[in-house]
Amino acid sequence: MGGRSPTGKPVRVKVKIFGAPSLVLESRELTLELNENATTEDLLNSISVKDKNYLYIVREGIRLNPSSKLRDGDEILVVPPIAGG
Amino acid sequence: MYTKLESVQLKLKELRWVGKPVARKDGAGKVTGETKFFSDMALPNMLYAKVARSKYPHALIKKINTAKAEAVPGVVTILTHKDIPGFNGFGIVVPDQPVLCYDRVRYLGDAVAVVAAEYPEAAERAAQLVEVDYEPLPVVSDPIEAMKPDAAKVHEKGNIQRHAVVRVGDVERAFQGADVVVENTYRTGRQMHMFLEVEAGVGMLDDEGNIVLYVGGQSPYRDQMQVSRALGIRPERVRVISTPVGGAFGGKEENTVQIHLALLALKTKRPVKMAWTREESGVAGMKRHPMIVTMKTAASKDGRLLANQARIVADTGAYASLGPTVLDVAIENSCGPYRIPNIDIDAYLVYTNNGVAGAFRGFGAPQVNFAMESNLDIIAEKLRIDRLEIRKKNALREGNIGPFGYKILGSLGIYETLLKAQNSDIWRNREQYKSNPSAPWCKRGVAVTTAVKGFGFGALPDFGAASIQITPAGKFVVGVSCPEIGQGAVTAYSQIAAEALHCDVGDVYIASADSQLSPDTGTSSASMALVRGGNAILAAAPKMNELLLETAAKIVGERKENLTFKDSRVVSAKKSVTFAEIAQYLQRTGSETRVVAGFNVPRVDKPVEGSIEIPHWSYMYASAVALVEVNTLTGVTKVLKFFLSPDSGKIINPQSYTGQCEGAIVQGLGFALTEETQIENGIVKTNNFTTYIIPTICDIPEIEVEPVETYEKIGPFGAKGLGEIGIIPVGSAVANAIYDATGTRLNTLPATPERVYRALKGKSGVGGFGRKSQG
Numbered sequence: 001m002g003g004r005s006p007t008g009k010p011v012r013v014k015v016k017i018f019g020a021p022s023l024v025l026e027s028r029e030l031t032l033e034l035n036e037n038a039t040t041e042d043l044l045n046s047i048s049v050k051d052k053n054y055l056y057i058v059r060e061g062i063r064l065n066p067s068s069k070l071r072d073g074d075e076i077l078v079v080p081p082i083a084g085g
Numbered sequence: 086m087y088t089k090l091e092s093v094q095l096k097l098k099e100l101r102w103v104g105k106p107v108a109r110k111d112g113a114g115k116v117t118g119e120t121k122f123f124s125d126m127a128l129p130n131m132l133y134a135k136v137a138r139s140k141y142p143h144a145l146i147k148k149i150n151t152a153k154a155e156a157v158p159g160v161v162t163i164l165t166h167k168d169i170p171g172f173n174g175f176g177i178v179v180p181d182q183p184v185l186c187y188d189r190v191r192y193l194g195d196a197v198a199v200v201a202a203e204y205p206e207a208a209e210r211a212a213q214l215v216e217v218d219y220e221p222l223p224v225v226s227d228p229i230e231a232m233k234p235d236a237a238k239v240h241e242k243g244n245i246q247r248h249a250v251v252r253v254g255d256v257e258r259a260f261q262g263a264d265v266v267v268e269n270t271y272r273t274g275r276q277m278h279m280f281l282e283v284e285a286g287v288g289m290l291d292d293e294g295n296i297v298l299y300v301g302g303q304s305p306y307r308d309q310m311q312v313s314r315a316l317g318i319r320p321e322r323v324r325v326i327s328t329p330v331g332g333a334f335g336g337k338e339e340n341t342v343q344i345h346l347a348l349l350a351l352k353t354k355r356p357v358k359m360a361w362t363r364e365e366s367g368v369a370g371m372k373r374h375p376m377i378v379t380m381k382t383a384a385s386k387d388g389r390l391l392a393n394q395a396r397i398v399a400d401t402g403a404y405a406s407l408g409p410t411v412l413d414v415a416i417e418n419s420c421g422p423y424r425i426p427n428i429d430i431d432a433y434l435v436y437t438n439n440g441v442a443g444a445f446r447g448f449g450a451p452q453v454n455f456a457m458e459s460n461l462d463i464i465a466e467k468l469r470i471d472r473l474e475i476r477k478k479n480a481l482r483e484g485n486i487g488p489f490g491y492k493i494l495g496s497l498g499i500y501e502t503l504l505k506a507q508n509s510d511i512w513r514n515r516e517q518y519k520s521n522p523s524a525p526w527c528k529r530g531v532a533v534t535t536a537v538k539g540f541g542f543g544a545l546p547d548f549g550a551a552s553i554q555i556t557p558a559g560k561f562v563v564g565v566s567c568p569e570i571g572q573g574a575v576t577a578y579s580q581i582a583a584e585a586l587h588c589d590v591g592d593v594y595i596a597s598a599d600s601q602l603s604p605d606t607g608t609s610s611a612s613m614a615l616v617r618g619g620n621a622i623l624a625a626a627p628k629m630n631e632l633l634l635e636t637a638a639k640i641v642g643e644r645k646e647n648l649t650f651k652d653s654r655v656v657s658a659k660k661s662v663t664f665a666e667i668a669q670y671l672q673r674t675g676s677e678t679r680v681v682a683g684f685n686v687p688r689v690d691k692p693v694e695g696s697i698e699i700p701h702w703s704y705m706y707a708s709a710v711a712l713v714e715v716n717t718l719t720g721v722t723k724v725l726k727f728f729l730s731p732d733s734g735k736i737i738n739p740q741s742y743t744g745q746c747e748g749a750i751v752q753g754l755g756f757a758l759t760e761e762t763q764i765e766n767g768i769v770k771t772n773n774f775t776t777y778i779i780p781t782i783c784d785i786p787e788i789e790v791e792p793v794e795t796y797e798k799i800g801p802f803g804a805k806g807l808g809e810i811g812i813i814p815v816g817s818a819v820a821n822a823i824y825d826a827t828g829t830r831l832n833t834l835p836a837t838p839e840r841v842y843r844a845l846k847g848k849s850g851v852g853g854f855g856r857k858s859q860g
Contacts, residue, residue, distance in 0.1 A: 018546050053319060054310050056605070061621065061683025062550040063306075063605040065321070077685070079546045081310045083177045083303075083338055084410035084698065085448025085538075085611040085809070 009036045011072040017049060018079050034070060041066040043076065055080060102580040102590050103802045106740040110576045110595075111329060111569060122331045123299045124285035124360045131287070132161055134342075134349055134359035135208035137198040137215035138369060139190035142438040142767020143225065143239070146188055147218035151198060154214040159207030162352050163215065165198045169348065171317025175340040177307055179405035181240065182441070184315050184344050190219070191239055191403035192438050193769060194369025201349045201357050224767040228400040228435040229377065239403060239436035246401060247409045247434040251416055251695040253490045254427030256383075259392035263383035267463045271380065271456040272833040273816070274761030275400075276373035277366075278445060279779050282331020284370060285360035288346030296323045296347045301330040303338040304608035305566055305600040315344045316351065323347065328598040333570040334752070335444030336371045338610050339406050367772025371443035372762055374399040374411055376452035380419070382460040388468055388475045390461075392427035393488075395419045397453065399442070401434050406443035408434045410545075413697045414538070415449030418813070420488035421457045422499040422537035422706055423479040428488055438767040444610060446749065450538050450813045451756055455834055458534040458817035462824065472821075473512065473533045476708075477503050480535070487700060489693045495703020496795035496805070498732030499535060502708040505730035505791050506533050511710045512728070518712050519826075529714045529725075530826025536709070536813035539701025540612040540806030544692035547613075550604035550683030551621035552596075553582070553629045557672055559653060559665030560592040561629070563622060564603035564681075567614040572808055573741030574614045580737055581619045581801050585626035587650035588664065604681055612705060612806025615737065617686065619801030624682035632680060636667045687799050703797055705805050706732040709750075709814035712786075713822040720842025722823055724754055724786040727815075731790070734797035734805030746790040746811045753815025754786075755779045758835050 010033045017028045032046055040057045044066075049055060057064045058077040070076070114120035137154070151163045166173055166187035173187065174180040186195050198215045202208035223237035230236055231244040238244060260266055286300030296316070302308045305325035313320040330337065342359045349357040361369065376399045383392040397415050401408035412434045419430055465475040480500045487493050506512055515531040522529050541547055552564035563582045569575045575595045583590040596602040598609075607617050630650070637655035638645040640662050647657050653664045671678050686702070693699040710728040715721070729746050736742050759778040763770040771777040796803035816834050824830045829844045 016546075051314075054314050058546075058548050058683075058685070061548040061624065061685050062681060063548075066319075077546055077548070079548075081177060081307055082542055082545050082547065083307055083444070083608050083610055084407055084542045084545065085335070085414050085444055 010034060011036060011038060011070050013043065013070050013074040013076055015043065015047065015076045015078060017047065018077070038070045039066065040064045040068050040070065043070060049078060100584055102583045103737055104735065107576055107580050107590055107738055109573060109741065110579060120329055122282050122329060123287060123301050124282050124331070126287045126299060126358065128287065128356040131356040131358055132201040132203065132353060133205040133208045134345060134357050135200045135212040136196045136345060137200065137212040139186070139193055139195040139197060140217070141190060141219050141221050142193055143222040144190050144219035145222060146186060146190065147220055149197060150216040153216060154200065154211040157207050157211040157214060159203040160211045161201045161203065162349065163198055163200050163211065164348055164352060168352065169315060171315045173315065175311045175315065175344060176404060176406055177339060178407055178409050182404035192440050193767065194440060196345070199345045199349060201353055225437045226439055226766055228398050228437055231435050231437050232433060239438060244436045245433055246405050246436055247412055249412060249416060249432045249695050251430045251489065251693060252428065256392040256394045256427045256429040259427040260383050263391050264386035265464055265467050266381065266383045267460045268381035269460060269832055271378045271459060273376050273452040273455060274835050275375045275442065275764065276445060276756050276760045277762050277777060278334045278336030278371065279777070280332025280334060280336060283361045283363055283366045284337065284341035286342045286346055287356055287358045288350035289356040290350055290354055296350060298323070298325045298343055298346055300325060300327060300343050300346065301337055302327040302343065303333050303568055303570060303610050305598050306605045307608060308340065308343045309600050311340045312343050312347045316347055324601045326599045327568040330568050330570040333609070334446045335448065335610060338444045338608060339371060341370070364772045367762070367777065368769045371406060371445070372440055373445035374401060374408065374442040374449060374452065376415065378453055378456040380456040380460055382464060384464045384468065386468060388465070388470045388478050390423050390425045390479045393420050393425050394429040395453070395456065397430065397432040399434050400437050400439055402437055402439045402441040404441050406441055408442060410697055411444065411449040413699055415453045416696060417699045418450040418538060419453040419457060421454070422481050422535055423488065424481055424485055425488045439764045440762070440769065446752065447809050447812045450536065451753065451816050454536055454813050455817045455820060459820060459830065462532070462821045473503060473507055476533065476535055489699055491689065491693065491700045495799065496734060496797045498793040498795040499537065499706035501793040502706055502730040502732050503535065505793060506708040506710050506728065509710050509728040509789065511712045511726050522714055526718045527714050527716050528826040529712065530822040530824065531710065531712050532818050532821030532825050533708060533710045534814040534817040534821060536707045536810055537704050538612070538809055538813060539704050540616060541686050541701060542611060543698030543701040544689050545698045546688065547607060547686035548683055549606040549617035549621045550681060551606060551618065551625045552604050552679055552681045553625045554679035555629065555664065555668045557665065557668050559663055559668050560594065561586055561588065562594050562596050564596045565618045565621065566598050566600065566603040566606040567609040567618045568598035570609050572609070572614065572745060573738060574609065574618060576741060577615055577737045578618055578622060582622050582626065585623055586629060588653045592653060604683070612808040612810065615804055616800050616806055619804065620684045621682065623801050624684045625680050628680035628682055633664065633667055636670055637662045640666065640670055703799060703805060705807065705810035707810045707814055709818045711818035711822045713819060713826060715823055715826045715841060717827065717845055720838035720845065722758055722819070722836055722841055724819060726787045728789045729811055730793055731807065731810050732793040732795050733807040733810060734800050735794055735803035736792060737802065737804050742792065742807060743790050745807050747788050749811025750788055750815055751780050751785055753812040754784065754819070756812070756835065757816040757819035759837060761835050
């Protein structure tokens with residue numbers, strides 16, 4: 001799902017992954033190439049993270065749904081739920 | 086009580102709504118009692134829920150038997166840990182608290198079973214009849230003892246939940262070269278939130294079997310996540326609605342009733358209501374972290390601060406909740422808003438069986454502020470420097486490097502707030518006020534202190550979104566998920582939206598805190614609801630304006646560039662079209678009428694080594710002046726006057742601003758003088774208003790609020806946060822004023838009459854030290 005489609009035009013997305021806030025705070029950055037109809041769910045299936053259902057996938061300050069389509073050039077944050085003061 | 090408005094109005098005269106005292110949209114309903122909170126909800130066919138809680142502060146669970154409880158007439162269901170389909174735990178930062186305990190209880194508030202019944206009385210009786218075989222364990226009640234290797238363990242991994250070390254420079258070298266070094270240990274109390282509305286909500290299923298929760302919380306999306314994780318379902322299957330809330334102050338940031346209500350609604354397929362009693366809130370609810378702070382501070386003979394070393398021990402109780410980040414804020418605020426080149430902070434978050442501590446307005450800052458501001462006054466006295474001047478000398482200025490080695494990026498008005506304090510009535514006339522006590526045995530004192538706190542989550546990733554939809558009537562529905570918890574967010578959002586959308590403030594409706602109607606704007610916490618929500622609205626408004634202009638251009642047949650906005654209309658030189666006409670055109674043509682936009686909160690790439698979220702991008706600041714009178718016969722301290730000058734950036738609504746500051750000051754007076762949850766060997770002794778004393782109208786002093794309006798470039802219309810800064814300097818101001826009055830310095834807050842009296846009598850080990858030098 002997350003791999004490049006042999007026929008479609010790929011989308012390149014930059015992903016910043018944040019770990020559990022109490023443990024790892026520096027983001028891991030990577031660039032993924034996904035197929036043209038890739039969704040956030042495809043993105044999550046392409047990376048190694050825990051508790052995928054409960055992570056926040058954020059583009060331009062907006063949380064995306066699992067079915068949200070990704071766009072070429074997107075910068076995506078993968079963030080665990082955080083609160084604090 | 087007033088806020089001086091001249092400067093506000095001068096600078097914002099070109100704005101129509103922002104900076105103006107727009108009446109609170111939720112005001113009339115709340116003051117007349119017409120507003121219905123979730124604890125007021127009653128639905129047909131509704132069940133009542135009650136939690137069966139632990140009977141021991143620390144024990145192993147051997148067996149749970151619900152047979153007798155199930156036999157109570159009216160009981161519909163009783164759930165235990167076996168009935169949790171997903172993850173049996175919650176905690177936003179560290180999910181270490183069981184939804185329903187299975188092998189061990191760690192405090193009296195721990196939930197073992199949850200009952201749903203036809204009547205509240207049946208639920209209550211059944212909860213009492215849930216039989217649990219316990220094997221009591223040693224109670225861990227002293228955080229210092231809990232840190233020792235041989236202490237009984239509250240959690241398998243040990244009692245130190247987090248140990249953080251943050252160092253800058255070389256404190257030992259600085260101590261050696263200093264002219265004065267002061268070291269003392271300070272203790273602060275376990276303050277309760279004591280919101281008017283206790284933890285409450287109603288859970289039910291919708292027609293498709295999805296969970297719907299009406300619940301008093303501080304973030305519908307965080308609640309949604311925690312509920313869905315416990316139920317093992319997708320978050321989209323949980324809808325959370327969290328407005329209005331009858332007070333929160335951080336105490337509803339964590340899960341309280343949410344997961345239990347969802348489990349019961351799913352099981353019974355009926356609406357279920359749960360409202361904790363006041364006593365239950367006192368036992369099971371969150372508290373402010375009590376802290377023990379040993380602080381060593383050095384200065385040169387001209388009053389320049391050279392070094393600060395602190396060892397902070399925070400009692401988080403049985404579970405972590407938001408404690409790890411509270412500890413960070415304590416570290417970050419332990420050096421005040423001052424230039425200090427050498428820092429050494431060693432901080433511990435420690436598990437005990439003393440309830441649970443979590444988020445509370447100030448989030449770790451009031452505790453360490455008491456230590457720093459006390460040490461600073463002692464240094465000033467030793468060096469014979471005026472207490473206000475020493476603060477001015479060390480206050481951070483624009484372009485300075487902050488205490489932890491980073492450049493202060495946001496607007497910075499601490500020095501200006503000190504100038505306001507210097508010019509305040511209390512400070513200018515302090516000798517006159519002090520010379521006129523109300524009785525010969527009463528003594529008066531004055532003190533000035535400062536405060537700082539970042540707003541938002543600092544170096545942690547943070548973001549927020551808002552939606553704007555135009556209705557056929559040409560009005561706007563603005564979706565923001567930060568709940569209205571009494572801070573005035575709904576009104577402020579309306580003002581910002583009306584300004585950006587060129588309409589009347591009455592034409593904006595805020596669809597607040599509904600996970601189905603409002604995009605995720607984050608939490609109402611960290612003094613951030615205004616900045617995050619306001620900026621999200623300002624990100625969405627240009628999209629809506631563009632839609633309006635494009636549509637109007639089609640309607641009037643003119644180029645978009647020739648059109649402009651005027652009073653809910655789009656106009657050209659010759660033509661005009663109302664927002665309502667535009668909306669109806671969009672509807673007729675099947676066009677999109679809603680826009681969504683968000684923004685990522687600016688943050689540094691990497692936190693300070695050893696920390697989670699230090700630094701913040703921008704900070705709030707304040708200076709406070711207190712006038713107190715101490716009755717030396719009884720130890721009773723009365724605060725007569727209080728002055729606060731906050732720097733919270735530009736003011737969006739002066740009325741709400743003053744209200745926030747006054748509320749914060751009064752809550753701070755509770756922290757300073759009376760509020761302390763007494764827990765003895767794990768047993769809560771003060772769980773209602775009879776034994777836990779909060780300030781009443783009789784205790785409220787004359788309050789003056791005079792803001793310093795800096796322009797914060799990352800805030801909406803230059804605004805920063807406000808909610809927490811007002812409470813932070815109150816405890817230290819009162820304690821230092823007591824010293825100024827009596828010559829006896831307290832090292833423990835609250836300064837209860839007993840503590841003050843015994844300190845005045847020179848009793849050792851009771852919370853006081855040091856006698857003021859004569860002359």
